Amino acid sequence: xxxxxxHSARQVxxxxxxxxxxxxxxxxxxxxxxxxxxxxxxxxxxRILNELGVDRDDVHQGVVDYAGAGPVNQPDAVALDxxxxxxxxxxxxVEEAFGPNALERTRAARARTExxxxxxxxxxxxxxxxxxxxxxxxxxxxxxxSLREALALGHGYVGTEHILLGVLREGQGLAALLLSRSGIDxxxxxRRIVEEIGPDSNAG
Amino acid sequence: xxxxxxxxxxxxxxxxxxxLRAVASLRxxxxxxxxxxxxxxxxxxxxWQQIASVLGVSKQAVHKKYAGRRLLGxxx
Numbered sequence: 563x564x565x566x567x568x569h570s571a572r573q574v575x576x577x578x579x580x581x582x583x584x585x586x587x588x589x590x591x592x593x594x595x596x597x598x599x600x601x602x603x604x605x606x607x608x609r610i611l612n613e614l615g616v617d618r619d620d621v622h623q624g625v626v627d628y629a630g631a632g633p634v635n636q637p638d639a640v641a642l643d644x645x646x647x648x649x650x651x652x653x654x655x656v657e658e659a660f661g662p663n664a665l666e667r668t669r670a671a672r673a674r675t676e677x678x679x680x681x682x683x684x685x686x687x688x689x690x691x692x693x694x695x696x697x698x699x700x701x702x703x704x705x706x707x708s709l710r711e712a713l714a715l716g717h718g719y720v721g722t723e724h725i726l727l728g729v730l731r732e733g734q735g736l737a738a739l740l741l742s743r744s745g746i747d748x749x750x751x752x753r754r755i756v757e758e759i760g761p762d763s764n765a766g
Numbered sequence: 767x768x769x770x771x772x773x774x775x776x777x778x779x780x781x782x783x784x785x786l787r788a789v790a791s792l793r794x795x796x797x798x799x800x801x802x803x804x805x806x807x808x809x810x811x812x813x814w815q816q817i818a819s820v821l822g823v824s825k826q827a828v829h830k831k832y833a834g835r836r837l838l839g840x841x842x
Contacts, residue, residue: 641787
């Protein structure tokens with residue numbers, strides 16, 4: 563699948579995976595591909611998206627709004643403060659009874675055990691930056707479409723611009739939703755990209 | 767702003783993201799404490815049945831989740 567991808571296009575996929583991981587999501591969707599496209603600033607897609615007024619931080623916020631972020635892995639003292647729980651006080655009491663870092667040790671031991679157990683293990687590996695995150699069917703479709711777009715334009719490679727064309731063509735995923743929320747006219751965007759690369763050009 | 771004032775302000779916040787973040791953190795904290803206490807109970811010779819009845823859950827639920835893990839016990 564990725565043989566024909568340019569360096570930048572591969573970067574987009576790598577970044578998409580990193581975005582999914584940092585959001586603690588257990589899939590790579592079209593929204594992560596879009597964040598990857600925006601993050602790979604060397605790529606033509608990022609430039610075109612910027613010119614069309616798509617802002618990376620807005621898209622990121624949109625992803626959080628629509629899809630949320632994955633499970634929290636450790637208690638947040640500030641968040642607990644908000645409901646009147648003093649995490650430091652809890653920790654002090656626990657340590658008086660069970661020794662230094664008892665809470666952290668428990669959590670670490672749980673993480674070690676979960677490494678070897680089903681769903682929680684996978685979730686843990688993901689949250690720790692290990693393991694494989696699968697593409698959603700839509701993201702897979704988007705990547706297939708990007709290859710098809712490249713071939714249709716007579717290009718022997720898949721660049722970031724083709725992935726963007728794939729996102730626009732797929733048209734149904736969260737990426738497309740966020741793009742249309744940014745006020746993008748898909749036909750205009752497609753024309754803009756094709757103008758930029760033309761048949762047989764050598765963009766990234 | 768003093769620490770107390772800051773807390774009072776946060777506690778009275780109606781911003782869902784403040785409250786929900788607190789709940790998510792609390793859930794993790796509960797998980798940590800539960801595991802710590804169960805491990806302690808086991809190392810003091812409590813049965814799964816005893817632990818489950820104090821926690822108010824079924825014996826199977828506790829056993830399924832925690833059996834086979836020896837946390838603090840391991841370092842002794």
